[in-house]
Amino acid sequence: MVDEVPPQRYNAALANEIERKWQDRWDEQHVFYTPNRTGLLSEDPRHLADRPHLFVLDMFPYPSGTGLHVGHPLGYIATDVYARFQRMNGFNVLHAMGYDAFGLPAEQYAVQTGTHPSATTEQNIATYKRQLRALGLGHDPRRGPATTDVQYYRWTQWIFLQIYNSWYDDDAGRARPIATLVQELRAGRFATPDDFAFDDLDPLEQRRLVDSYRLAYEAYAPVNWCPGLGTVLANEEVTGDGRSERGGFPVYRRPLKQWMLRITAYADRLLDDLDSLDWSESIKLMQRNWIGRSTGATVRFPVEGHENLDIDVFTTRPDTLFGATYMVLAPEHPLVDVITANQWPGDELANDFASNSLDAWKGVFGATDPPPDAVSRYRDFASAKTDLERQAETREKTGVFVGAFAVNPTNNERIPIFIADYVLMGYGTGAIMAVPAHDQRDFQFAREFDLPIVPVVRPSDEWLAEHHAEPADSTDWSEAYTGDGVLQHSANAEVSLDGLHVDDAKRLITDWLERSQFGRPSVTYKLRDWLFSRQRYWGEPFPIVYDDEGPIALPESMLPVALPAVADFEPVTSDDPDALPEPPLARAVDWVEVELDLPGPVWAGYGEGPRTYLRETNTMPQWAGSCWYYLRYLDPTNEDAMVDEQVERTWAEGTRLDGSPKVGLVDLYVGGVEHAVLHLLYARFWHKVLFDLGYVSTMEPFQRLVNQGYILAPAYVDERGAYVDAALVEERDGRYVFDGKPVTREFGKMGKSLRNAVAPDDLYRDYGADTLRLYEMFMGPLDKERPWSTVDIVGVHRFLQRLWRNFVDEGTGAPRISDVPVDDETRRLLHRTIDAVRTDMAALSFNTAIARLFELNNHLTTLLQSSGSTLPREVAEPLTLMVAPLAPHVAEELWQRLGHDDTLTYESFPSADPQWLVEARVEVPVQINGKVRARVEVPVGADVAEHEAAARAEPRIAALLKDATVRQLKVVPGKIVNFVVA
């Protein structure tokens, strides 16, 4: 005989029933429709548009074929709780969810399943929508576009056109429309070929000149070529060990013609504007490091034997210029071919340098052959290495002398020129002056190649002692000295740095360099321009066509350029590093060839009547669609503009946490830390371009950023080192067994690769969505990683069950509510709880907010048990409203059973009455020598003397103080009493 479960017990079955009911009702009644103040979507039956606006955003998901696991919605739940909380605080909250659906994985999934990516993408989005709806997320369903919608990517293409049709005016410090560049060129502001007036240039020259200034441009430059994926990649998509972030295929540096976006023009603003954002310091730091601004000087080194030929180097240590004893160019440096000598220098070398140097300088590459052969052999050696191999070689210094000399402009010493792969073409000028005494890499190279090491900064005595070194003789140093010190050996007829410290020496030598025209102050960045084209099918086509001379942008009227529906969409992949990129769209011959009559000025290549063009066959990278989706949420149905100006302005109004006006459009942005430099840098860049061109009114996209921690889960490895399905592993006596064989447990990020994903559908079935929501919020602070533990879920499920039972008779389902006033103790607890929950929710500290609600509910449980009475409405209603953001379905159901007809979504969040926050008396711990020995009660507001009297009157304290001398007494009223005794 099995006992009946009470029909109205809050269990999974009842929870599911309640959840379905409220999800349907929210949909039917358009509860989460967020009105715009003007324009489209301004229908506003609830009069929300007059409220202050708040934009709460999640990083939108990539709809993969496997659906959601419980790690995904952590951030979505958090933003939903926050959005619901702020709706109850009187905000008109914009909260929606779109889909980032172009990109590599969708294409790979399509290849695997043999289905077209448009079909799989549609299915995957449907799955995600179903799973997210079941969580009860209060999204405005009208505002969630997919980046693959043609009506969406039409505007992605439009933004690309704005970028293409802009140039960066360094003097104005912002991007401006390309037409203004033409005005400036006509006015003679910038140099033109052979100093011809702009209008005297032929149209092709004009076009090339203008193209060279655009923020989107084609460049033939070394790029990251990944044959395993069949596409090129951005720097940000290549891991530290030279592999593709997606798939882990080797990546090679190859010079290829590709589209680039001039993000470097924004380097300073991307760096400086971080200060005005409410982001964690660690994310800001990651962006700062990625941008990598270095200040120093560019110095011009004349090349011996070449009239008017100089090599520019960038250095952060111009103070050490007198110590530059050789020079190094990157192997790919364009001047290498010009300066490489035909023969090794002869006897004069022995006069200037140690007699055995030349053989050392030739290294292993020039032993017998003349310099050009040595150079070309070294170049082959260097370019054959993948980044991975370079890494593995523990930074052994290699290189070769090119047989030529430069002149150190400070002292006219001739210094040999080398090529070496420790100098990178892509950074600074691709050439360095080497100061081996004060740079560790140069030091190692100098040791390897028997080059002079001249110390020009005198190290501290401690350093010299530690390195057993003599200051004058650097040859016995064990490493370079990079610290501060006093300059020496650094004087010529015009300038002397001797006796100065490093910072002063930098200033003085930079002045001298400018005066003598050998250099100038300069700034260099690690950030490179953004490689923006991919050889993929599943991405946004470029609104670009080609004539014989180069690219031409299509006019806005020809948007969208729809992605042709081809059956043959597979990328051409290879394991041959020498394979060349082949965009799949190039095979869509009918689409590629197009006859157009392009209007526009002659200098842009337009206006020649109908003619045949070839379309650009590369597509945009996945980041393109995610760079601006938050803007489309504002005005998703607008067919005339990316976003209506008025609408954008209303959502841009608002304040930061400290009350100052916000500079970022989105009030709260929550997402994974993996986008710290990729998406977040790209999106900031696009937003700034749109800001410069007047399409948005804020200079930043995201005011407050919170990175949610990953959900970790146990993963199990078998004897061969392979991951096994975690769901099928059993625990036996503390050991783990899979299919009868022992496996070892580790913890890792939940997901497909570790085979440890837990599907939300199972949890909806076993506990309900409210329980899942509450559990994910209760596990710990939002920004910390946390281990998933399915057993712990029962704790929050029990809470909901007790809450339900306190409100509702489990047998009949009738509410157990009365209108009698509560006792003072309960009322105090209620108001303290309200106060704490408000603070915690505003701070996204949901775990502690939930703990406070547990306490209140536990108190009510005991209260009802002891009195057997019904729950006073005075506490029932605020408790329901406080639970609502976290567990909205059950809260709505209780609210209804409390006698309310309308949704509680727009009810006011309870406010604490200050009168009930203060206690009449307060318990204060009494310490003796910092150890708590007793507690005494004093009236609130008691002074120091009252505290002391109360403490001394306490029997235990009195006994302990009886034979002791009180040397000091510390009282913090209401907090602590501390006797310091001898």
Next chain:
RNA sequence: GCCCGAGUGGUGGAAUGGCAGACACGGCGGACUCAAAAUCCGCUGCUCGCAAGGGCAUGAGGGUUCGAAUCCCUCCUCGGGCACCA
């Protein structure tokens, strides 16, 4: 190698200069039950003690302070980022 961040009961965590361990899981004991599950109640950092009570405890060591998980220094471990960036 450089730069961040984090180390608190058996577990997740709370406390950001003033009572360490809120809240929850797990465990132990009890009530209900023929029994079990569910539910409810109590106990639960370690240690000495029959008890009253004492001692020890926030990765390790030192410092500042009447008082330190919290601030400072050194070290250890783990996690993350960057990595020949001149």
